[in-house]
Amino acid sequence: MTAHSFSELHTIPFYECNVNNRISIPMLINILILASEHQNEKLGVDQLYLIDKYGIGWVVTSYSIHISQLPKKDSVVKMTTRGTSYNRYFAFREFWLHDQDGNELVKVESIWVLMNEKTRKITPIKDDVIKPYQSENVRRVPRLPxxxxxxxxxxxxxxxxxxxxxxxxxxxxxxxxxxxxxxxxxxxxxxxxxxxxxxxxxxxxxxxxxxxxxxxxxxxxxxxxxxxxxxxxxxxxxxxxxxxxxxxxxxxxxxxx
Amino acid sequence: MTAHSFSELHTIPFYECNVNNRISIPMLINILILASEHQNEKLGVDQLYLIDKYGIGWVVTSYSIHISQLPKKDSVVKMTTRGTSYNRYFAFREFWLHDQDGNELVKVESIWVLMNEKTRKITPIKDDVIKPYQSENVRRVPRLPxxxxxxxxxxxxxxxxxxxxxxxxxxxxxxxxxxxxxxxxxxxxxxxxxxxxxxxxxxxxxxxxxxxxxxxxxxxxxxxxxxxxxxxxxxxxxxxxxxxxxxxxxxxxxxxx
CATH class of the missing domain: 3.10.129.10 (Hotdog Thioesterase)
Known part of the structure; x- marks a missing residue:
């Protein structure tokens, strides 16, 4: 069983760009997180559900970002994300940004934990929270540089x-x-x-x-x-x-x- | 003849919102400017055209922003803009934000000038630059508070x-x-x-x-x-x-x- 992959298109407006009219790094992170939030919603395990049901939320601990080319103002990009694997405490999520010809522009690997919103302590990843992603349950998630x-x-x-x-x-x-x-x-x-x-x-x-x-x-x-x-x-x-x-x-x- | 009005839809992502999950004021301004840039493009008088042909660009001098309600995260809004009137030096542009039921959320009036990109001096508004908007040529544009x-x-x-x-x-x-x-x-x-x-x-x-x-x-x-x-x-x-x-x-x- 492969993990569910989620894709959507995004057009980059001027206010997501730096002085060189390329997407800024903060906005690159923001649009990819947006794609993952849309996947969470689609799978019925969005932010609100996690807070209401368990008082928990996903928090990112690290990104490894590989940039072939930062997309330009007004260009249309395809954002793709996948909750690839997880163990007791850590989830490994991947992101891709492609241009309209299918060329890879950006690849991001990331590690996430579930945190209790009140105590700010890490909690084990509950089965029903991770199940919808069809992520692989592994002993060790990849270690990012x-x-x-x-x-x-x-x-x-x-x-x-x-x-x-x-x-x-x-x-x-x-x-x-x-x-x-x-x-x-x-x-x-x-x-x-x-x-x-x-x-x-x-x-x-x-x-x-x-x-x-x-x-x-x-x-x-x-x-x-x-x-x-x-x-x-x-x-x-x-x-x-x-x-x-x-x-x-x-x-x-x-x-x- | 009425001035051309331009509309488009926009969905508000989390990163355009403040802590209350309402669109932030800076982002409100950004999305409205985006709509006006799209109108400029559509009418064949965008930023690049003005710079290449005349070395000039539009600069806003003032906004008067009336907010009935700031739209929420994930909501879809209709952005509308119109280059309503102009005189020798000033152009008056209006913006509206409506929800999907047609309720007015925000109304913005603004005054713009054309500035020489090198000297940063104001230049008279050229006929061929303003003509596509079908703006009304007036003796005095409205005076904003x-x-x-x-x-x-x-x-x-x-x-x-x-x-x-x-x-x-x-x-x-x-x-x-x-x-x-x-x-x-x-x-x-x-x-x-x-x-x-x-x-x-x-x-x-x-x-x-x-x-x-x-x-x-x-x-x-x-x-x-x-x-x-x-x-x-x-x-x-x-x-x-x-x-x-x-x-x-x-x-x-x-x-x-």
Whole structure:
């Protein structure tokens, strides 16, 4: 039995794009989550059902994002997702973004847990919650690449952010898509205008709340001529909230083509 | 001859919503602008055409936004827009948001100018640029309500923001939807969670660029029992970038209904 796969089309409006008229990383994450929420609804196990019945909700712990090409403003993409496998505590979900000719633009692997909405503690994955996905029950779900950590000897650049009201989800915590926004913004504009992520490994550690200040730190490693790598940490009150390693490539086409 | 009216449907995803699962004000502005861009395309006078042919682009100078009800997450809305009238320098554009039963949710009036992309100076509205809209040529376009200004005797609360890379449009300036985001964020979370704008008069004065710091100042006037009014100013280096007056009402339905 193969896991159910869910697909839908999406047209990318200008306000989901960065200065280069390509979809932004936060919006890339948002539209893929949208597809998974639509699958959850279709299978009768959406957010509201989980909260009402068990007081629980899905929380992502890490993404591994492989980008062949970021789709452009106004382009139509096919979003596909599948709850591939799970064990007692972890669910492995995959996402794909294809262009209209069937070329793969983006592939995302992700690990999810079920969290009690009140206690914020992880709970075992209940049978009736996972069954509709026809996910494979496995002993171990795939282990995603762990982001590197910043070393004390590294040359660090950092920016501070005050969490905004608009950063907050309906559940009172910072929306996951904000972490990559803070991470990217720690890099210089000239770099961001001329480079595009090819690979992002990101891990979420501790939730940040309204009123918190966060520090977005980055180390740029350009010692390898072929690829530039950046290592990111988001901390709040010296507690690690998220970490990421991003591998970059130069923009093939620059600006507003 | 009546001005061409353009309509399209839009489904509101979770990432266009605030903590109350209603569309956020920045996203409300974005989706309406999207409808107007689609009309521009349909009439053969889109952004690219204006830049390529004349090196000019439309810039909004003010909005007057009347909100009966902010649409909810997952709801389908009908967006309608019309380039109603114009004179030598100013164009008057109207927008409507309706629910699927035809009830008006939001009405927006706006004033636009054509700006030279290089010099950032206003240029007269060319005939062939405006003709496709069948707008009425008038001596005076409607005058939108001017936002109040903060007085030196007012009790002011202020927050500072560093312009982020993600705040920047493809043209290198801060996206217009960021000003209301900074304005709203200057208010306490408890207020924002329990109130909703009923009317927003906003005026854009000077463009803000990457690297600038802005101050978002607000004065809350609750002296009138029936309605709370807030007066907002966004300044960068003591220069006024945007001002607004917002009239608030209590949320009819609270939280995640």
């Amino acid at each position: 762990r982001p590197k950590r910043i070393e004390s000897t590294d040359k660090v650049t950092a920016k501070e952010y005050q969490v905004r009201w608009s950063d907050i989800d309906f559940n009172g915590h910072v929306n996951n898509s904000r972490y990559p926004e803070w991470m990217l913004d720690s890099l210089p504009m000239s770099f961001l205008n001329n480079h595009e992520p090819a690979n992002i490994d990101i891990r979420f550690e501790n939730e940040v709340k309204y009123g918190n200040r966060v520090t977005s730190s980055v180390v740029v490693d350009s010692s390898n001529n072929d690829k530039i790598e950046t290592v990111h940490e988001i901390k709040s009150n010296d507690v690690l909230s998220a970490s990421a390693t991003i591998v970059w490539k130069e923009n093939q086409v620059k600006g507003n083509d | 001017r936002p109040k200004r903060i007085e030196s005797t007012d009790k002011v609360t202020a927050k500072e923001y560093q312009v982020r890379w993600s705040d920047i449009d493809f043209n290198g300036h801060v996206n217009n939807s960021r000003y209301p985001e900074w304005m709203l964020d200057s208010l306490p979370m408890s207020f924002l969670n329990n109130h909703e704008p009923a009317n927003i008069d906003i005026r854009f004065e000077n463009e803000v660029k990457y690297g600038n710091r802005v101050t978002s100042s607000v004065v809350v006037d609750s002296s009138n029992n029936d309605k709370i009014e807030t007066v907002h100013e966004i300044k960068s280096n003591d220069v006024l970038s945007a001002s607004a007056t917002i009239v608030w009402k209590e949320n009819q339905v609270k939280g995640n209904d």
